[in-house]
Amino acid sequence: MSIPYDAGEPLTCQEIRELDILAIEHVGIPGIVLMENASRAVAEVAFAALLNPARARVVFLCGPGNNGGDGFAAARHLRNAGVDVTVVLAADAAKSQGDAATNLAIYQRMEGRLLRATDPQELSQARRAIQQADLIVDALLGTGSRGDPRGTFAELIEAANQAPCARRLAIDIPSGLSADTGELGKPTFRADATVTFVAAKVGFAKAPEVVGRVVVADIGVPRELIPGRKEGLQRP
Numbered sequence: 111m112s113i114p115y116d117a118g119e120p121l122t123c124q125e126i127r128e129l130d131i132l133a134i135e136h137v138g139i140p141g142i143v144l145m146e147n148a149s150r151a152v153a154e155v156a157f158a159a160l161l162n163p164a165r166a167r168v169v170f171l172c173g174p175g176n177n178g179g180d181g182f183a184a185a186r187h188l189r190n191a192g193v194d195v196t197v198v199l200a201a202d203a204a205k206s207q208g209d210a211a212t213n214l215a216i217y218q219r220m221e222g223r224l225l226r227a228t229d230p231q232e233l234s235q236a237r238r239a240i241q242q243a244d245l246i247v248d249a250l251l252g253t254g255s256r257g258d259p260r261g262t263f264a265e266l267i268e269a270a271n272q273a274p275c276a277r278r279l280a281i282d283i284p285s286g287l288s289a290d291t292g293e294l295g296k297p298t299f300r301a302d303a304t305v306t307f308v309a310a311k312v313g314f315a316k317a318p319e320v321v322g323r324v325v326v327a328d329i330g331v332p333r334e335l336i337p338g339r340k341e342g343l344q345r346p
Contacts, residue, residue, distance in 0.1 A: 117326035118336055120310040123253040123289050125337065129308060133331045142209040144329045145176065149183030149213075151327035152247070152281055152305045156188060159245055159277055159303070167194045169236075169243040169276075171266045172214075173250040173285075174201040179210030180281050181249025182217045189222055196223045196243075198236040200250055200262045227262045240269045243276040248299040251285040253311070258295040259286050267297045280304040283311060284320045292316025308336060 121129075133139045160166040170185045172178035182197065189195045197217060203226070206214050218224060225236045240246060248270065250263050259267055267285055270278060278301045283289045286298030292313035303323040304314070308331050314321045 113328070115326065115328040117309050120312045120314065121308070121337065122312055126253060126308060126311070129331050129335055132335050137332060137335075139330055141176075142212060144331070145179050145209050145213065146183060147329040148180045148281075148307050148327065150187060151307075151325075151329070152180060152184040152279075153187035153191075155303065155305050155325055156184065156245060156247060156279055157191060157193070159279065160193070161244075163191065163193050165194075166244040167239070167242055168196070168245045168247065169239050170195065170197045170247045171240075171250050171270060171285075172197055172199055173252075173263065174199075174203075174205035174207075174210065175252055175254070176208075176210050177252030177281055178206065178249050179208075179213045181247060182210065182213035184247065184249070184281070185222060186213070186217050186220060189217075189220065196225060196236075196239045198225045198227050198239070198266060200227050200266055202226075202228055227266060233262070233265070236266070237269050240266070240273050240276070243273060246270045246273060246276045246278050248278065248280040248285050248301065250299070252282055253289050255285070259297060264297055267299050271297065271300050277302045278322075280321070282306050284317075287313065287317055287320055289313045294320060 170181045172181040225232045227233045280301035284299040284301045286295030289311035301322045
């Protein structure tokens, strides 16, 4: 039985950023703890989406930022569960910093399969992996991204959207979507489901065709900080 979580009202990206700052700097929750909680929630939703986990092929598309960090850690969880996992890195590994870099390094030390899409030969391998995937997880661009995805990011999104058999899962927001306005970038990852953190984003209601089913995950931000959250369990 899972712990219930009432997400409260949808929030803007700025409100989410302010909550992160409060949780990390004022409450004292390390950012990497929030990332680990987020990644575990993603891994659980991803695992539940696999019809046959022992035979499934899962591809994580990861950017260098914290959204990618969530992806590296979630890939680790699925790999530990025995799932066939491939991580496709959309940018040079040196661009990952902080908690994202930590989780990338852990995944690499575990000898997880990693393809660097910045290398033409490995990009070709990544395209084949995407075409053969049962589930594609989008961890490319987070709420801080602005404008249309470009370069390798755009190529990977387009390849994912064209994958013939895969279900698609987005981490926090589908890459290319403006989480505040609901405006679709060219291209935008077309998710069957989105695991978002703390609260739904205000733009989700305007873009159901790319967001899919929304799962709001608790990552440990104290409920007293979150606008619209209920007071908690009612005592008998």
